[in-house]
Amino acid sequence: MNALPATMTAIAIQGKGGPEVLVAEQRPVPAPGAGQVMIKVEAAGVNRPDVLQRKGLYPAPKGHSELPGLEVSGTIAAVGSGAMRFKVGDRVMALLNGGGYAEYALAEEPATLPVPQNVSMVEAAAIPETFFTVWHNVFERGALKSGEWFLVHGGSSGIGVTAIQLAAAFGAKVITTAGSAKKCEACVALGATRAVDYTQEDFVEVVKALTEGRGVDVILDMVGGDYVDRNIRSLADDGRLVNIGYQSGSKVTVDMMRVMLKRLTLTGSTLRIRPTEVKGTIARAVEANVLPLIESGKVKVPIDSTYPLLKAGDAHARMETSQHIGKIVLTVGN
Known part of the structure; x- marks a missing residue:
């Protein structure tokens, strides 16, 4: 050696x-x-x-x-x-x-x-960073299930391309947002049912139309700011909003009455400060549930x-x- x-x-x-x-x-x-x-x-x-x-x-x-x-x-x-x-x-x-x-x-x-x-x-x-983050936040914290509607913002980002594919692989219907027609095309190619060009369309209206007014079950957001209220309006009853970032600001005003009436769950997390044993638990779950999808080619990187x-x-x-x-x-x- x-x-x-x-x-x-x-x-x-x-x-x-x-x-x-x-x-x-x-x-x-x-x-x-x-x-x-x-x-x-x-x-x-x-x-x-x-x-x-x-x-x-x-x-x-x-x-x-x-x-x-x-x-x-x-x-x-x-x-x-x-x-x-x-x-x-x-x-x-x-x-x-x-x-x-x-x-x-x-x-x-x-x-x-x-x-x-x-x-x-x-x-x-x-x-590691994106797949650990998506698995923990979408499937563990957000409890996304097959057949549910899922919205992820920043669909062409590292987190976005991972979340789209994993959600689709586990049977969810995926809506995403992105900032250009080219990015939206890439998101659809990865498995999104619909990609919303946020420079041209309002995702709240698209969600409402696609889900016939019901809303989505889980949202993964890294934007924060005014997206938080718009996310809350886009969620179905018993919906879950998971924040992993706040590019537009972390301090927001929320109408808690809407949260109560729809029985929403607002949560979020960051990985870097979590103890090693927590990261190890997430790693084992990724190894068992996600690596086989990557190895088979069903999920790309x-x-x-x-x-x-x-x-x-x-x-x-x-x-x-x-x-x-x-x-x-x-x-x-x-």
């Missing part, structure tokens, strides 16, 4: 600001602690929380790497005490608390999964674009155009 290097290239956040604050640095290669594995990174997913962290709005949890990057794929390079499942050389993908924009990254073993044989490392790096690790700033710039359809991934040539 080759000896591990003492240092590695990583992308650090120097200050707060635009993509230009993402700067390559030499850092010590981290050693895995108890229950951890060290991954020689081949690819790292780029996610909206990385952009927020770069702007100083989403700091890393205490005690974890301040480097950006919440998901990676690669091979096991070292194993910490008590980590039993994987061995050096295994192909894995993992949800991280940070540190993914680097040649080596630490992961908690419970939040680490094997890479299916027919899945590329670029695709694998795009799985749409990749918008890839960038070398040293071009992480360009990847962030791409994300901030909001023109991407699917995931943006960094490739690590080590």
